[in-house]
Every structure is written in C-alpha cells, then in structure tokens.
Amino acid sequence: MLRPLLVPCLAVPALAADLASNVPDGHTLHLWHLDELEAPFADLGVPPQNLEGLLNGASAGQPSLPGLGSAISFNANAGGAPSTSDLRGAILLALPKTVSGPQDNVPGGFRYFGAGGAFTYEVVLKFDILPKDAGVAACGLMSMDGDGQDRVFNFRIEKEGFLSFIPLPDGGAGGLALATIPTNGPHAIDTTHWFHAAVSYDGNEGVANNLKLYWTKLGPGLTEANRIGSGILSSDFSGASGDFAIGNEARTFAANAEAEPFPGLIDEVRISGVARHPSDFFFVPPARRASPEQVAARRSNGAGSPDFRLRLENVLVNASSAVLPSAPSGVLRLGSGLHRLDFDFGFEPDNPGGSIKLRCQLEGIDDRWQETERGMSLVCQALDRENRVISQSRFPFIGTSNGWETALEDSSMTRRVEPVYVPAETAALRLSLSSGSPDTTGFVTVDHLAITVPGKSETSMWKDGSIALSETTARAAGAPEGWRRDGSDPAIARVVFRGGGGFLALVDGDQQHHGEWSSVQSIAPGHGGVFVLSWEEAYNVSSGSLHRATYVNVPPGNYTFRAVGLAGESDPLGDGISLPIVIEPPFWQRPWFGPMLAAGSVALVAAGIVVRLRRRAKRRLEILRFQNALELDRTRIARDLHDDLGTRVTVLNVTAALAKRDLDSDPGKAHRHLDKMTDAARELVVAMDDLVWAVDPAHDTLDHLASHLTRLAEEMFRDSQVRCRLDIPAVLPARPLGAEFRHHLSLAVKESLHNVLQHAGPCEVFLSLEFDGEKITVTIRDTGRGFDPKAHGNGHGLSNAPARIREIGGSYAIDSSPGRGTCIVIICRLPQTPT
Incomplete structure (x- = not known):
C-alpha cells in the first residue's frame, strides 16, 4: 500500500506563492513525487511504473522544498571503494532488488519518449557534497543502463562539473549533450540551494542542438529554465529497455556495483513525451507557462519558422577574439605578420537545418569553395621552411567511436589509419588535436600516433606518439614532451590516465570556448609523398550549430571570407556571409x-x-x-x-x-x-x-693655490709688527684651476695683504679661505688703523685688486673706517671643469 508522507521542511529561500508539485498532463509519461516514507513510490503516469527498490542506504522522508513534500537522500553506500566501479551506492529501482543479467527491471513497454521520439527528463536536487569532493565515479540522476545488451542512456553529473546526457550503445541513438554547470552567477552550483536539472530532445533526428540541457537554481521570480548547453541525438531512441534507476546507475555485474550515487537529495522526477518549453516547468507560475500545444500553435502560425540567415559568430586571430566591424561593409584590419584565422559561423542554434550543407572560402587563399565540417578533429599540416602551411589534412571526430561505452575511462580504443600527403619541400609537420568551434562538446582521447611510409609501419617519422608518464605529465597542468596546450580555454586539453598509461584528451563541456593540443616536429628535407597517419582513438562528440574554418599562417594581403548555405547541391539558402580582411604588409613593403x-x-x-x-x-x-x-x-x-x-x-x-x-x-x-x-x-x-x-701647470689646482697663499702671507709678515692668523682648510680637493684664475686671485690677495703691511700699523691680520664646491671665499680682516675708502679714492691699491677679481668673474668688497680696522671679502666662482 502506498503511504504519502508530509514532513516539515528545512528553512529555504521563499519561492513563488503558487509553487506546487508537478501535476500530470497529457504529455507526462512518468511522475514520481517521492513523498512516501518507504517503497513502493507511486508513479502518476499512464501506465504507472511504481518504484519498489530503495537500496544501499537510500533514505526516504527527507525535507524538501515547501510545497514539494519530501525527498530521498542518496548520500550513502553499503560498501566498496569510493570512486571505483565496485562502490555499492544508494539507489532507487523499479524492482525490489538489483538484477544481474539480461533481465530488465522495467517491462518492455516502459515509456521514456513520446510518439515523435521527443522527451524531457527532469529532477529536483540538492547537494550535500559537491561532485568534485564526493568520492564517486559520477553523480547519477536518472539512467536506463543494463548489464548486457540493454544500455540505453545515462543522465548524470560528471565529477569534473559537467551536466551530461549520454546515449548508450543499445538505445539505437548516438550523440551527446555536455555542458559546464555554472560556478558563478545566479545559478552557481552550491550545497545550500535546490536546483532543477533537465534534458530535452525535440525529435528532429541528427540536427544540431536537438538536445538541450537546463540547470536552474530554484528561487523567486523565475520565468523559464536556465539553458546551459546543447547537444545532438543522431536519431530517436529505438524503444529498447534496460535497468531503470534514479539517483544512481543500475548496472550490476561481477566487479561492478552501483558506483554513481548522487551525493545529496533528489525529488520530483518526471519523464515527458515532448521537448518542454523552458517556461513549462513547475517553478514557473502557471499563467506564464507555454504548454506544448501553445508552442505547436506558434510554429503552425509561422512564429517559430526557422531563420536561415547565416551568422558570423566570431573570428579568432591567433586564438584571440577579434573586434568585428559594426557596419555591414566594414573591413577587418589586422597588423602585419603571419596570422592564424578561425571563423565560427552557422545558422541560429534552434534552426532544424541538419541536412543543409555549408561551404566557405577565404578568397585569396582558397582556389575553390570548401565544404565545412563540424565536431572535433585531428589536423596534420605540412610546413615549409618559413613555417607556412603548404598541405593540410583534417580528420573529424563526431558522434561516437566504435567501442565507446559511457566515458573515457570505460571505453575501448580503436585503431584508425588515414593517408596524408607531404610535399617534397616540407620542413616540418604539425599535428593538432582541436575541440573545434566553441559550441562543440564531448570527449576525445588519442594515443600511439605514428606517421609511416606505406608498407613500413615499424618506423615512425613522428616522435612522442605515446605519452610517457613522468613528473611533468602526472601533474594536472602537465604537458607531455613536445606538446603544448592552446585555445581560448587551454584547460580543455588534458592528459587522462587509465590502465597505468596516459593519453592525450579533450574534455569539453564549455560551449563558449575551445581547447587544443599541438606539436611541431622537423623532418628531413626531400621526404615527400603519401604517408600513413595512424592512431588509436575513443570519442563521443556532439557538434553544435557553429561550423569552424581555420586558416594557418595567412600572410599579408587583401582577402574576403565567404560562407553560404546550400539546400541541395547548388541552391543557396538565405543570405551568405562576406567579410573583407586586410592584413597590413610589413612597413618596408608599404x-x-x-x-x-x-x-x-x-x-x-x-x-x-x-x-x-x-x-x-x-x-x-x-x-x-x-x-x-x-x-x-x-x-x-x-x-x-x-x-x-x-x-x-x-x-x-x-x-x-x-x-x-x-x-x-x-x-x-x-x-x-x-x-x-x-x-x-x-x-x-x-x-x-x-x-x-x-x-707652472703643475700648480693648476685648488690645493696648490691654498698652499701658495699660506706661504705668501707667512713670508710677507715674517719680520713685521703685524701678527698673521691663518684659517685655511688642511685638506682641499685637487680641483683644476686655470693659470689666469690663479694668477689674478693670488695677486689680488697679495696686494690686499701688502696694504695691511704698509698702512694698518702694528695689528693682527686674519686670512681665511672657504670652499663650498662651487666658489671660493677669501676673507682678509685686520685690527689696524683703518681708513675711509671714500676719502682715499683709488689709493692703497684699491683699484688694481678689484680689477683683477672682476676680470675672472668674481667680486671684491671692502669695509673699513678709521680706528676700526679693515675687512676685505673676495668671492670667486670656480671655472667649469673641462669635459
């Protein structure tokens, strides 16, 4: 007997007043509210599929959002090693016990897509532990993944932070949807809020972006789900059934258990038979929801008709986005040098243009139109001595490789052999493993790269084709010898480890960036001809709506990039793209x-x-x-x-x-x-x-001048009644002085001292010399009779000495009065030292 349970809820952010659990409508295939205290858990779909097995520590009756009743915790296990395939994690199944073998836990008529193949899978969830810290292989949301030939799909969260929907080998469809869960902004992942995760498929087989991924933080004011990425499903599911599970995978066989438990709470699981509009979810007020019927009516009225106008999304110049001209006739101008140009272009993401071919041309480089390819790729380029590309071969990765299972870790590698042409003038070869246009997502891993002569596979021209484990490659940001990361997000290029070995890989869930591995190796001259490029690969790649055209080492010149869509073999569809490009020549060529x-x-x-x-x-x-x-x-x-x-x-x-x-x-x-x-x-x-x-030139210095004045004064007053007092620095720099400067200064001082001797009478005379680095100050002061300078006119040598000082650019000042002695101050700026 089913017993509904109402429990009190933890405090959470208030949502809209009309928030309530999902109500079945005509497109609901299955709906589990998960409000029961224990199994079975009721399915409100038609026909219902009640869930009987709550195993390995899964716990019902946990608080959920207000209005949603209760939830189930899957953050438990019943044994095994974390992050390995033998972990027996919490799980919710259709049968009371797990079943190993070909028997499925749901009947053959279990419905998981609508009449046209479309579907929407959605869950409400809350983390106890973030995926990167949970110690699990992956965080399962919903899966139909059996033990044998009954593997259909997996909807889960990868440890690396991706929301992924993976079609498995027995569901009749290939492809992938992979997107990075936001880590910042209004919908950033955390352990405190509830989130809504969903994947939808519109039933348009093989068309880019027919899969859409949604990740929405539940809160007030939401008008539609937050779309984080797109992918592709190559065809509708075949209807094969497998082991259905919520909160884990139900794949149990020898050495494998329930290894993908969700580290938190899950509630409100619903499967619909249509691709629901982003507004058609329970957290949007009913008056604002667009039902499937309303969406169909809009399309029938032409409101949703596709717009087949091509758009140039981005131009990368040497891996950096260029600023495109705003005017339709504008020209993209680039600086001189050789440039790598990447053009990302295509139709609007929601246009069902899967059968439309796109062709492009860089006029001035291409002689003819090239048909573009999507997906990731391995590119082999032949370079001449000037590092220009003279030959190029591109080998795409799109869809899934033979031997692909669920992820890189459990998929087998298959060998691939392709011919490449190497011109005789080739000086080096470059291999690039590229994730393609930004909206391309998926996984690629390659190993054992080799370039050989046909019939001589034992000798490879390419070194470092296998990744040797070392201190460098073992680091998260390490790079194998000879290889380098590139692209707008180099972290997409990774080294993955499995079975004791390392592999070059691209793990791309970001629809805004791309990554790349690249390596260049020289070859001996004259080795031209057709060679064999071989490698081992495993991949699951979903191409987006954008196509990428890459041109390496484009020289200076005038070019025009053109692209056009073709509905048939030659009929253009809509308007094409035309972008003139001018790469300026070096200045010496202008x-x-x-x-x-x-x-x-x-x-x-x-x-x-x-x-x-x-x-x-x-x-x-x-x-x-x-x-x-x-x-x-x-x-x-x-x-x-x-x-x-x-x-x-x-x-x-x-x-x-x-x-x-x-x-x-x-x-x-x-x-x-x-x-x-x-x-x-x-x-x-x-x-x-x-x-x-x-x-004498030997005396042309300041210190010699000071010595001469000292000797002059001593000799002049030796036998006189005048006592001489000297105040001259003992150490002066050997600053160069000219002969004329020394001669005039020494004679002016001598004449001044002679006047003291002749006219001052018995007294004391003081002679001092000061030097401040730029000028000399000589002071002669006596205590003799003194005189009136005005009365004596030009007597006492009062005209000769000042004239000499003025001749060398100095000043001569005299101060005297009868009975008070005389003071003479001579100031001379030293002449500039010759350079």
Whole structure:
C-alpha cells in the first residue's frame, strides 16, 4: 500500500506563492513525487511504473522544498571503494532488488519518449557534497543502463562539473549533450540551494542542438529554465529497455556495483513525451507557462519558422577574439605578420537545418569553395621552411567511436589509419588535436600516433606518439614532451590516465570556448609523398550549430571570407556571409616606405654633412680659443715682467750706480745703497717665484693655490709688527684651476695683504679661505688703523685688486673706517671643469 508522507521542511529561500508539485498532463509519461516514507513510490503516469527498490542506504522522508513534500537522500553506500566501479551506492529501482543479467527491471513497454521520439527528463536536487569532493565515479540522476545488451542512456553529473546526457550503445541513438554547470552567477552550483536539472530532445533526428540541457537554481521570480548547453541525438531512441534507476546507475555485474550515487537529495522526477518549453516547468507560475500545444500553435502560425540567415559568430586571430566591424561593409584590419584565422559561423542554434550543407572560402587563399565540417578533429599540416602551411589534412571526430561505452575511462580504443600527403619541400609537420568551434562538446582521447611510409609501419617519422608518464605529465597542468596546450580555454586539453598509461584528451563541456593540443616536429628535407597517419582513438562528440574554418599562417594581403548555405547541391539558402580582411604588409613593403626611405637617406646625408661641418668649425674655434688664451698668457707674462720684474731690475741698477758713486766719497752712504740692493734682490727672487708659480701647470689646482697663499702671507709678515692668523682648510680637493684664475686671485690677495703691511700699523691680520664646491671665499680682516675708502679714492691699491677679481668673474668688497680696522671679502666662482 502506498503511504504519502508530509514532513516539515528545512528553512529555504521563499519561492513563488503558487509553487506546487508537478501535476500530470497529457504529455507526462512518468511522475514520481517521492513523498512516501518507504517503497513502493507511486508513479502518476499512464501506465504507472511504481518504484519498489530503495537500496544501499537510500533514505526516504527527507525535507524538501515547501510545497514539494519530501525527498530521498542518496548520500550513502553499503560498501566498496569510493570512486571505483565496485562502490555499492544508494539507489532507487523499479524492482525490489538489483538484477544481474539480461533481465530488465522495467517491462518492455516502459515509456521514456513520446510518439515523435521527443522527451524531457527532469529532477529536483540538492547537494550535500559537491561532485568534485564526493568520492564517486559520477553523480547519477536518472539512467536506463543494463548489464548486457540493454544500455540505453545515462543522465548524470560528471565529477569534473559537467551536466551530461549520454546515449548508450543499445538505445539505437548516438550523440551527446555536455555542458559546464555554472560556478558563478545566479545559478552557481552550491550545497545550500535546490536546483532543477533537465534534458530535452525535440525529435528532429541528427540536427544540431536537438538536445538541450537546463540547470536552474530554484528561487523567486523565475520565468523559464536556465539553458546551459546543447547537444545532438543522431536519431530517436529505438524503444529498447534496460535497468531503470534514479539517483544512481543500475548496472550490476561481477566487479561492478552501483558506483554513481548522487551525493545529496533528489525529488520530483518526471519523464515527458515532448521537448518542454523552458517556461513549462513547475517553478514557473502557471499563467506564464507555454504548454506544448501553445508552442505547436506558434510554429503552425509561422512564429517559430526557422531563420536561415547565416551568422558570423566570431573570428579568432591567433586564438584571440577579434573586434568585428559594426557596419555591414566594414573591413577587418589586422597588423602585419603571419596570422592564424578561425571563423565560427552557422545558422541560429534552434534552426532544424541538419541536412543543409555549408561551404566557405577565404578568397585569396582558397582556389575553390570548401565544404565545412563540424565536431572535433585531428589536423596534420605540412610546413615549409618559413613555417607556412603548404598541405593540410583534417580528420573529424563526431558522434561516437566504435567501442565507446559511457566515458573515457570505460571505453575501448580503436585503431584508425588515414593517408596524408607531404610535399617534397616540407620542413616540418604539425599535428593538432582541436575541440573545434566553441559550441562543440564531448570527449576525445588519442594515443600511439605514428606517421609511416606505406608498407613500413615499424618506423615512425613522428616522435612522442605515446605519452610517457613522468613528473611533468602526472601533474594536472602537465604537458607531455613536445606538446603544448592552446585555445581560448587551454584547460580543455588534458592528459587522462587509465590502465597505468596516459593519453592525450579533450574534455569539453564549455560551449563558449575551445581547447587544443599541438606539436611541431622537423623532418628531413626531400621526404615527400603519401604517408600513413595512424592512431588509436575513443570519442563521443556532439557538434553544435557553429561550423569552424581555420586558416594557418595567412600572410599579408587583401582577402574576403565567404560562407553560404546550400539546400541541395547548388541552391543557396538565405543570405551568405562576406567579410573583407586586410592584413597590413610589413612597413618596408608599404607604398610610402620607398619615398620615405629616400627622403630619410637624403636627410641623414645632409645631417651627416652638417654634423661634420659643425665638428670642423668647433675644432677651429677650439684652436682659436687656445691661441687666444695662449696670447693672453703671453701678454700677461710680458706685462708682469715689464711692470714688476723690470721695475725691480731698474731699482737694482740705479742703486748699484749710486753705491759706486758714493763708495769713495761717502762709504757709509754706499753701504746703505748696498743694503737696499740686497733687499731689492731678495724681493726680485720672491717675484720670480710668484711668476714661475703662476705659469707652472703643475700648480693648476685648488690645493696648490691654498698652499701658495699660506706661504705668501707667512713670508710677507715674517719680520713685521703685524701678527698673521691663518684659517685655511688642511685638506682641499685637487680641483683644476686655470693659470689666469690663479694668477689674478693670488695677486689680488697679495696686494690686499701688502696694504695691511704698509698702512694698518702694528695689528693682527686674519686670512681665511672657504670652499663650498662651487666658489671660493677669501676673507682678509685686520685690527689696524683703518681708513675711509671714500676719502682715499683709488689709493692703497684699491683699484688694481678689484680689477683683477672682476676680470675672472668674481667680486671684491671692502669695509673699513678709521680706528676700526679693515675687512676685505673676495668671492670667486670656480671655472667649469673641462669635459
């Protein structure tokens, strides 16, 4: 006897006020509310299929959303190892016990699709543990997966975070729907909210996007289910039945148990015989739902008629999306160089255009129209010495491979052999394993890649055709030697491990990005001809609505990408695509480069001539400056010899004559003349030393100047009544000084000291020198008689010394008054050091 159960619910976000459990309608095949405390669980479909087996720790009567009664927890097991096939996980079956063998747990007439083959499968769920942390092989939602030749479908959540619907080998249909469950945004996966997961098939066999996946976080204000991806079912299901289960798979045989338990709660499981509209689910208010009849009426009125206009979805330039021109006649302009161009184009995703062929051409590269292919692919390209593609062969993966079961881990590899043409001028070969256009989804794995000469399969031209396990390949982001990841999402390219070995793989559930493995290897020159490309493969690939055309190493030039849809062999369908593309040539190939190069050359020659003339003029000016300086030095030396030494020699001559005259007549007076001659001779020697010091280059430094001034002051006041005090730094830098600068400064100081000696009387004189890095300050201060500078006019050497200082660009200041002494300050900026 079926016993409904009403239990209190956990606190959850409030939904719409009219939220209620699903109510059977004319398209409901099965509906399980799962509100009972224990099995059996009632089916409200016609004919009903009650569920009798609640096994391996599955627990009924768990709190569900308000208005939905109770749910069942599948987060339990009855033994086995986590993440392996022998895990006996919680499960809900049609029969009281699992059955191993050809017997199914549902009768042959069990309905799981409608009259036209269409269906919608949906569940309400809540995670206790996220799939990546659950320690299970996969998280089963609903399956019909038997032990023998009765494997029909699997609707589940993969550990990697994908929602997947997988047609199995015995259901009569191939294909796949795989989409990434959101991890951010309003429908992001978590362990606190309830979610609605659904898959629908519209009954249009073999048409792209006839499978749709929905993932919706349940909350207020929803008007339709959140579509996360699409896929393809190659044909309607045949009607074969298998072991039906909720919350797991019912595939039980030796070494295999119920290994895909759902790590949380499941409620409200429904199977419908139509592809329900995204608004036709229980969480949408009834007034806003579009029933199957309403959708059919819209289509019959033409509202849902297909739009066969082609659209250019995206252009990738070197794996990055280009900004397409906004105007219909706009041109896509690219920088110079060789570019890889990927064009993604097709009809609107919901158009039933499965029999329509698309052809494309890159005018300027292709000589003829190419028929496009969808799906993933292995591409072999021959490259010349300039890395340009001179030959290309593409081998698609679409649908399922022979030996495909449920996933990469349990599918067998099959060998594939294809011919490839390698031109004689080939310098390298490139293999690319590509996931194709962004909306292509599925799984591909390849191994044992080889390129051989026909009849000589034992010797391969291709190295690293098998993946060697190492520290590099064992990491999640590792790459086998010689291979590199590429694409808008390189994480799609993976290394998978099975049976102790590694395989190149693509695992793509993201309908916005693509991934790629690629490798380039050099070959010996002259090895042209037809070769054999072989590999082992396993795949299950669902192509989307987009087609991809790829052109590698497109050189600079003007091109036009064209695409057109054909309803028959030659009748165009709708408007085609036309996109002009200009790849700029290198700057040296542009029209302005030649004239600019000529003008630049002329300008460089002219500039060179001007620079040469300026250097010559500069050298001449330097020579003139040197000659002028030399002349000035010679003039100064001549003037000093005449004014100072000449005068002193004249005094000696005159005094000698006087002494000679008075020698006999007045010997005392003659002796006085001789004493005067002695003093004059001594002064002459000092003057000669000063002159030699002034012209000797060895003394052209600041420290030598300071030493000279010190010696000068000591000698001048040695036998006088004036006491000299010196304040001159003991250490000064050897800063270079010119002879003219030293000469004028030393003479100005000497004249100033001489004035003190002659006019100040018995006193003290203070001589100090300061240097701040840029200028010299010399201070001469005495405590003598002093004088009035205005009254004395130009006497006391008051004009010669200032004139000398002004000549070298300095300043000479004097401050004196009778009875208060005199202070003289000389400031001279040092000349710039020559560079």
